[in-house]
Amino acid sequence: MPRVLLIGSPNSGKSLLFNRLTGLSQKVANFPGITVDVGVGTLQDMRERELVDFPGTYSLQPISAEERVAVAEFEKALENEEVEQVLCLIDATRLEKSLYFTLQVIRDCQRAGKPVTVLANMIDVLDRHSLTFDTEGLAQAVGVPVLAISARSGKGLDQIVPRLQENAGVQQGRVDGKLAGAPDELLRGEAHQLARRFGPKGDVLVRSQTRLDSFFLHSFTGGIAFFVIMFLLFQSIFTWSAPAMDAVETALAWMADLVVPLLGEGIARDFTADALFSGIGAFLVFVPQIFVLTFIVGLLEDSGYMARAALICHKPLRIFGLTGKSFVPMLSGVACAIPGIYAARAIDSPRKRLLTYMAIPLMPCSARLPVYSLLIAAFIPAGTAFGGLVGWQGLAMFGIYFFGMLCGLLVTGVVSRMSKDHFNDLPFVLELPPYRMPGLQPLLRNAWNRAMHFVTKAGKIIFTVTLVIWVLGYFPNFGADLGESWLGHLGRLIEPLFAPLGLDWRYGVAIATSFLAREVFVGTLGTIFGIEGAEENMVPLVDHIQASGMAIGSGVALLVFFAIALQCVSTLAILAKESESRSLAIKMFFGYFAFAYFAALATFHVVNLLVG
Amino acid sequence: MQSLWSMKAGESCEILAYDDVLAGPYRVRLMEFGFHPGETVVCLQAPAFGAPKVYRVSNTIFSLDDEVATHIRVRVYA
Ligand SMILES: Nc1nc2c(ncn2[C@@H]2O[C@H](COP(=O)(O)OP(=O)(O)O)[C@@H](O)[C@H]2O)c(=O)[nH]1
Numbered sequence: 001m002p003r004v005l006l007i008g009s010p011n012s013g014k015s016l017l018f019n020r021l022t023g024l025s026q027k028v029a030n031f032p033g034i035t036v037d038v039g040v041g042t043l044q045d046m047r048e049r050e051l052v053d054f055p056g057t058y059s060l061q062p063i064s065a066e067e068r069v070a071v072a073e074f075e076k077a078l079e080n081e082e083v084e085q086v087l088c089l090i091d092a093t094r095l096e097k098s099l100y101f102t103l104q105v106i107r108d109c110q111r112a113g114k115p116v117t118v119l120a121n122m123i124d125v126l127d128r129h130s131l132t133f134d135t136e137g138l139a140q141a142v143g144v145p146v147l148a149i150s151a152r153s154g155k156g157l158d159q160i161v162p163r164l165q166e167n168a169g170v171q172q173g174r175v176d177g178k179l180a181g182a183p184d185e186l187l188r189g190e191a192h193q194l195a196r197r198f199g200p201k202g203d204v205l206v207r208s209q210t211r212l213d214s215f216f217l218h219s220f221t222g223g224i225a226f227f228v229i230m231f232l233l234f235q236s237i238f239t240w241s242a243p244a245m246d247a248v249e250t251a252l253a254w255m256a257d258l259v260v261p262l263l264g265e266g267i268a269r270d271f272t273a274d275a276l277f278s279g280i281g282a283f284l285v286f287v288p289q290i291f292v293l294t295f296i297v298g299l300l301e302d303s304g305y306m307a308r309a310a311l312i313c314h315k316p317l318r319i320f321g322l323t324g325k326s327f328v329p330m331l332s333g334v335a336c337a338i339p340g341i342y343a344a345r346a347i348d349s350p351r352k353r354l355l356t357y358m359a360i361p362l363m364p365c366s367a368r369l370p371v372y373s374l375l376i377a378a379f380i381p382a383g384t385a386f387g388g389l390v391g392w393q394g395l396a397m398f399g400i401y402f403f404g405m406l407c408g409l410l411v412t413g414v415v416s417r418m419s420k421d422h423f424n425d426l427p428f429v430l431e432l433p434p435y436r437m438p439g440l441q442p443l444l445r446n447a448w449n450r451a452m453h454f455v456t457k458a459g460k461i462i463f464t465v466t467l468v469i470w471v472l473g474y475f476p477n478f479g480a481d482l483g484e485s486w487l488g489h490l491g492r493l494i495e496p497l498f499a500p501l502g503l504d505w506r507y508g509v510a511i512a513t514s515f516l517a518r519e520v521f522v523g524t525l526g527t528i529f530g531i532e533g534a535e536e537n538m539v540p541l542v543d544h545i546q547a548s549g550m551a552i553g554s555g556v557a558l559l560v561f562f563a564i565a566l567q568c569v570s571t572l573a574i575l576a577k578e579s580e581s582r583s584l585a586i587k588m589f590f591g592y593f594a595f596a597y598f599a600a601l602a603t604f605h606v607v608n609l610l611v612g
Numbered sequence: 613m614q615s616l617w618s619m620k621a622g623e624s625c626e627i628l629a630y631d632d633v634l635a636g637p638y639r640v641r642l643m644e645f646g647f648h649p650g651e652t653v654v655c656l657q658a659p660a661f662g663a664p665k666v667y668r669v670s671n672t673i674f675s676l677d678d679e680v681a682t683h684i685r686v687r688v689y690a
Contacts, residue, residue: 058641058644058645059640059641059644061637061640061641061644062637063637063638063641093671094670094671094672095670095671096645096646096669096670096671096672097644097645097646097672100643100644101644184640188640188643188644192643192646192648195646195670199670199671200671203654203668203671205671206668206671206672206673209673210656210668210673213656213657213666213673214656214657217657217659217666218659219659219660219661222659307675311659311663311664311666311675312659312663314663314664314677315661315662315663315664315677318677324664426641427638427641427642427676427679427680428664428675428676428677428679428680429641429642429645429674429675429676429680430664430674430675430676431645431672431673431674431675432666432673432674432675
């Protein structure tokens with residue numbers, strides 16, 4: 001099918017227009033980042049044409065590897081016979097930003113013989129301020145048709161299809177124009193002139209934005225607003241997604257109760273109850289968190305606040321090689337690494353995005369909490385210090401949380417200093433988009449798409465790993481005794497690895513199973529010690545561990561191990577998908593395992609020295 | 613010599629030139645954003661603690677950090 005390319009610089013309204021023209025639902029966000037996915041859809045009013053949504057770039061002169069890919073893709077597409085014509089979207093309120101790019105596009109299209117139509121978007125904003133836009137004049141100056149449209153209000157959209165139909169008649173390779181031979185420098189000067197001539201004058205468009213900014217970026221009020229907004233974000237992850245997560249678990253348990261008794265006794269029953277339902281449950285519980293977090297991050301982006309938040313935390317994070325845009329992904333990581341990794345999409349610099357990926361799994365996620373609770377209850381004395389002001393256990397919990405975050409920052413700080421390839425990195429020049437009322441419906445749809453992306457992309461891997469671990473734990477004695485299963489044997493096999501930490505095979509097994517999700521550690525230990533329901537009530541398990549006479553050094557070593565190790569198959573699966581690099585996920589897994597192991601070993605000896 | 617970074621909130625200036633230390637692609641990108649030599653830039657905000665400053669150039673607002681802004685030479689209007 002003949003194709004129409006849609007291109008435009010970031011935040012010019014490309015996704016919204018694409019959705020309008022195709023009836024599909026791409027993510028719409030008021031945040032200048034690169035649209036990572038290329039969307040394809042059929043034009044609603046011209047069914048015989050496909051519209052291809054190209055990643056937005058600021059120019060055809062790329063800096064980062066990612067921009068290079070986008071530009072190379074575009075040039076390749078221009079050579080493609082199937083590509084019939086190009087729609088170039090610009091933001092009419094910010095001509096300066098888009099015109100150079102537009103001229104480059106027109107030039108390249110003229111060289112390749114493809115007709116171009118320029119769409120000047122956001123015309124509703126100009127209307128609101130009683131400003132006019134001289135489409136005729138601009139069209140004459142650039143030598144291609146210019147249509148004034150608003151992807152939001154729908155104004156002018158009806159001119160697009162007739163225009164496309166007219167261009168469809170143009171024979172391929174026949175277009176040429178005055179720009180075809182122009183070098184970049186010439187275009188740059190030309191763009192600047194055109195922006196001065198046709199762009200809106202004065203600062204009317206940004207006045208209200210400036211007023212809000214003087215509140216949100218003020219050293220005092222801005223600081224408080226930042227704190228409150230981040231606190232709300234963090235709270236909502238827990239308070240909104242926790243009930244939904246419970247509901248998922250309850251629903252699954254209910255279904256299991258319904259199905260499992262029908263299967264009688266034996267392997268079919270055990271398989272359904274323990275592998276199937278817990279396998280599905282293992283990744284379904286993440287869905288509410290991903291949904292809620294994606295929605296809230298979407299709210300932040302679409303309202304325009306996200307860019308301000310990035311500005312506020314840029315300086316401190318830069319010390320560690322990160323950028324202000326790393327903050328929200330990392331904060332999300334404190335709830336769960338997976339939505340954090342998704343949120344890192346908004347980081348335009350590939351290098352900073354990679355560093356953020358490295359930091360996120362070290363943020364103290366909520367799955368670590370049950371493990372920490374168990375270990376702290378078992379090993380840290382309940383007494384208080386400083387005249388009853390601080391409890392040792394609370395202090396330990398705070399300490400291990402803080403330790404995780406610190407490790408994350410240290411890792412990125414060290415890695416960024418070891419590999420300085422500045423020239424492929426983007427400078428910190430952040431466009432502050434206008435504040436806007438977020439549109440709820442696209443945000444909800446986007447959150448839903450994200451959750452489905454997780455289920456379809458990571459579900460298989462997570463489910464497979466669950467199955468493998470179940471089989472290892474179930475055979476050869478059909479679930480009678482975990483200690484005598486293949487998994488138990490495996491635990492004994494790796495016992496020498498954990499022996500230097502003062503841990504026996506049972507902990508080895510529990511660590512191995514916690515790869516499914518860290519909190520599984522608690523349940524597995526319970527099973528091995530023969531304690532039912534250790535997940536709900538840890539007290540008997542705590543007693544048991546204390547009675548086994550394990551050294552406090554081993555307990556603290558385990559805490560440190562769990563703070564660092566990337567023991568989470570779901571995170572690894574999503575990391576591999578999002579970074580499009582399986583080797584990154586594998587390297588991070590083994591790297592963090594080694595880091596965790598040696599940090600735990602050092603802790604073990606230090607604590608033993610101190611206590612002993 | 614004054615740089616974009618040395619500006620205070622409320623001041624406006626004319627961009628004179630870029631320092632040579634600023635890599636070529638960065639300069640191009642800055643020009644694409646509208647930071648052309650000869651252009652007028654208004655510093656809207658200069659937050660405390662060395663956070664990136666906020667500038668208006670034509671009708672767009674950008675935030676630049678010191679790594680970039682110190683290398684843009686300007687003449688502050690009186
Ligand atoms: N007022 C107005 N806002 C628009 C228009 N088109 C897009 N937007 C908003 O501009 C922001 C960026 O849109 P998006 O489609 O995500 O841009 P993209 O980055 O180019 O894909 C979103 O907040 C949109 O709601 C328009 O015609 N008028």
